[in-house]
Amino acid sequence: MxxxxxxxxxxxxxxxxxxxxxxxxxxxxxxxxxxxxxxxxxxxxxxxxxxxxxxxxxxxxxxxxxxxxxxxxxxxxxxxxxxxxxxxxxxxxxxxxxxxxxxxxxxxxxxxxxxxxxxxxxxxxxxxxxxxxxxxxxxxxxxxxxxxxxxxxxxxxxxxxxxxxxxxxxxxxxxxxxxxxxxxxxxxxxxxxxxxxxxxxxxxxxxxxxxxxxxxxxxxxxxxxxxxxxxxxxxxFAPSAEEVARARKVIEAFDLPENARRGAIKIDGRMYERQHIGMARRAVSWHEAISARDR
Known part of the structure; x- marks a missing residue:
């Protein structure tokens, strides 16, 4: 990354x-x-x-x-x-x-x-x-x-x-x-x-x-x-609260055992592929870095 x-x-x-x-x-x-x-x-x-x-x-x-x-x-x-x-x-x-x-x-x-x-x-x-x-x-x-x-x-x-x-x-x-x-x-x-x-x-x-x-x-x-x-x-240039919440939901969904071998899953009516995991983790990491700076 x-x-x-x-x-x-x-x-x-x-x-x-x-x-x-x-x-x-x-x-x-x-x-x-x-x-x-x-x-x-x-x-x-x-x-x-x-x-x-x-x-x-x-x-x-x-x-x-x-x-x-x-x-x-x-x-x-x-x-x-x-x-x-x-x-x-x-x-x-x-x-x-x-x-x-x-x-x-x-x-x-x-x-x-x-x-x-x-x-x-x-x-x-x-x-x-x-x-x-x-x-x-x-x-x-x-x-x-x-x-x-x-x-x-x-x-x-x-x-x-x-x-x-x-x-x-x-x-x-x-x-x-x-x-x-x-x-x-x-x-x-x-x-x-x-x-x-x-x-x-x-x-x-x-x-x-x-x-x-x-x-x-x-x-x-x-x-x-x-x-x-x-x-x-x-x-x-900061991810919104909605973006962070959605990113965490994507990460958590792909971490579930039943999704371990799946290339794409549906979350809240929208399809996500495994490539979206990296994007989601980047959003969360960015949010955490900003939160640390604010503190």
């Missing part, structure tokens, strides 16, 4: 905003992306790097997963970002614009050269047309690139829209082929995959609708850009 670490709400926090970094310690987001890239102006890159590393060293984030998004290696800040991130020891480093396995191979070599702790994973931003065209190979880098450390794909829908001229519209029809292709590639390789951001921070209902869509499509969670979006993401 895939990693069940909660990533329902993954909040971008600009590294240049000291107040935001402090506030993040009290927010109920599952994970935090401490951003050195898009959310930080060029003149603030160095102070952002210092503040993010100091914040991680200070601690106080509880069991929230901490990820540092660095600038690309070819930028003036990329190498310094990577070195500082390794010293800070976040849970993962998020690499922007991963458009081919070669990018991950280069990062793997740098992590080895810099003696990065094995505990640091690599997340990959999927945000260019080349990323989509090469998504199968990028996802497979988890296996094919020595030391790749790849565990998660993150959709960058704003950059995809910029580079393709696709419109960001309700329902996201222009992007749906790319979204599902990336999701299939992630699932084929056992990777976590996170949906892109919802831009209108004043439209909580719209955010909720897109979170619900992302969960229906199969995402593990959603990247978000404002604290007001945490609750919609956490709620939509």
């Amino acid at each position: 895939a990693d069940l670490r909660l990533r329902r709400s993954v909040l971008y926090m600009p590294g240049s905003n000291q107040r935001a970094l402090e506030k993040a310690r009290t927010l109920p987001a599952d994970a935090l992306i401490l951003d050195l890239e898009d959310a930080v102006a060029p003149e603030a890159k160095e102070i952002a790097r210092e503040q993010v590393c100091a914040a991680i060293a200070q601690g106080g984030y509880g069991d929230r997963e901490l990820i540092i998004r660095v600038n690309a290696p070819q930028t003036p800040w990329g190498e310094a970002d990577l070195k500082a991130a390794i010293e800070a020891r976040p849970d993962a480093i998020l690499m922007p614009k991963v458009s081919s396995p070669a990018v991950l191979e280069s990062i793997a070599n740098r992590l080895e050269a810099l003696d990065a702790p094995e505990s640091i994973d690599v997340w990959a931003m999927i945000e260019t047309p080349a990323s989509i065209l090469n998504i199968k190979e990028v996802a497979a880098s988890r296996r094919t690139v020595p030391g790749a450390r790849l565990t998660c794909l993150v959709l960058g829908t704003n950059d995809l829209a910029k580079d393709t001229w696709a419109q960001i519209v309700k329902g996201r029809a222009p992007m749906m082929p790319w979204i599902m292709f990336a999701l299939a590639a992630a699932r084929a390789e056992g990777l976590t995959i996170l949906d892109g951001v919802f831009n209108d921070i004043g439209d909580v209902d719209g955010c909720r609708e897109e979170c619900r869509q992302a969960r229906d499509l199969g995402f593990d969670g959603k990247t978000i850009i404002h604290p007001s979006q945490i609750e919609p993401a956490n709620t939509c």
